[in-house]
Amino acid sequence: DAGVIQSPRHEVTEMGQEVTLRCKPISGHDYLFWYRQTMMRGLELLIYFNNNVPIDDSGMPEDRFSAKMPNASFSTLKIQPSEPRDSAVYFCASRIRDEKLFFGSGTQLSVL
Amino acid sequence: GNSVTQMEGPVTLSEEAFLTINCTYTATGYPSLFWYVQYPGEGLQLLLKATKADDKGSNKGFEATYRKETTSFHLEKGSVQVSDSAVYFCALTVGSSASKIIFGSGTRLSIRP
Numbered sequence: 001d002a003g004v005i006q007s008p009r010h011e012v013t014e015m016g017q018e019v020t021l022r023c024k025p026i027s028g029h030d031y032l033f034w035y036r037q038t039m040m041r042g043l044e045l046l047i048y049f050n051n052n053v054p055i056d057d058s059g060m061p062e063d064r065f066s067a068k069m070p071n072a073s074f075s076t077l078k079i080q081p082s083e084p085r086d087s088a089v090y091f092c093a094s095r096i097r098d099e100k101l102f103f104g105s106g107t108q109l110s111v112l
Numbered sequence: 113g114n115s116v117t118q119m120e121g122p123v124t125l126s127e128e129a130f131l132t133i134n135c136t137y138t139a140t141g142y143p144s145l146f147w148y149v150q151y152p153g154e155g156l157q158l159l160l161k162a163t164k165a166d167d168k169g170s171n172k173g174f175e176a177t178y179r180k181e182t183t184s185f186h187l188e189k190g191s192v193q194v195s196d197s198a199v200y201f202c203a204l205t206v207g208s209s210a211s212k213i214i215f216g217s218g219t220r221l222s223i224r225p
Contacts, residue, residue: 004155031211042217043156043201056212091155098205101148101213103155 004104006092012110018080021107023092024073033101034067034077035091043091049075082111114139116202118216125192126224133187133219135176135202143204145169145178145185150199150218159187159200194223 005024013019025032033048047057052069060067064083069075079086087110093103119134137143144163148156160169165180174189185202202216 033213043215045212045214048211050211093155098144098211100146100158100161101156103157105153105155 004092004094004102006090006104006107008107009105010108010110012112013082014112015083016081017111018078019082019086019109019111021077021090021092021109023075023077023104025075025092025094026096026102027073029094029096029102030072031095031097032069032075033093034075035093037089037091037106038087046077082109084111087111114143114204114206114214116204116214116216118200118202118219121199121218121220122222123219124222124224127194128191129223131187131189131192131196131221133200133202133221135185135187135216137183137185137202137204139183139204139206141206143206145176146203146205146213147174147176147185147187148201148203148215150201152198156201192221192223194225197221197223 007022030051034046036044046059047067048055049069067077089106089108091103091106093101095101115138117136146161147159149159150156160171162169162178165178168177176185176187199218199220201218203213205213
């Protein structure tokens with residue numbers, strides 16, 4: 001298996017633009033997590049899904065952020081409109097049941 | 113609530129030195145405890161874990177013992193290598209489903225040759 005695949009690897013955009021981050025979890029995994037990593041706040045859980053259903057989105061910063069999982073092999077995290085303070089590395093991770101978490105390589109987002 | 117507190121970094125050591133990175137936790141119930149490692153430019157990966165009190169997790173020369181009496185899970189290695197330079201995260205899960213993984217803030221480790 002190729003592991004958790006995220007795209008794009010890097011994204012540079014201007015303030016006010018819409019940003020869409022994509023994730024393909026490992027096949028067969030039933031949990032999917034979105035994390036954000038910054039120097040100031042460390043690793044923050046934004047939202048997670050179980051069997052494609054959002055379970056806990058309490059970490060989503062505000063209404064500008066939304067996440068979807070239309071099927072077991074794909075998820076998106078969207079920011080609209082983007083702001084400079086959204087600049088961070090965004091990680092997607094997946095796992096099966098309560099076993100270990102597998103992370104993607106992350107998307108480095110820069111909002112100018 | 114549930115939380116994890118790690119020693120602040122960065123930690124800089126010489127090769128072959130002894131390493132300790134402190135981690136303490138607060139949890140309702142009986143958590144499982146983990147150490148994850150993040151190498152430059154990569155996502156996190158599981159280093160070791162312990163699921164009950166007095167368990168010792170070990171991998172790649174690293175060890176950590178689940179200490180319920182001190183609510184701690186300190187990471188240790190007897191002789192570090194340059195290749196161990198990375199960011200280390202302590203984490204926990206709580207509950208029967210153990211769905212939500214809570215991470216500490218991470219400790220950056222740099223090893224000098």
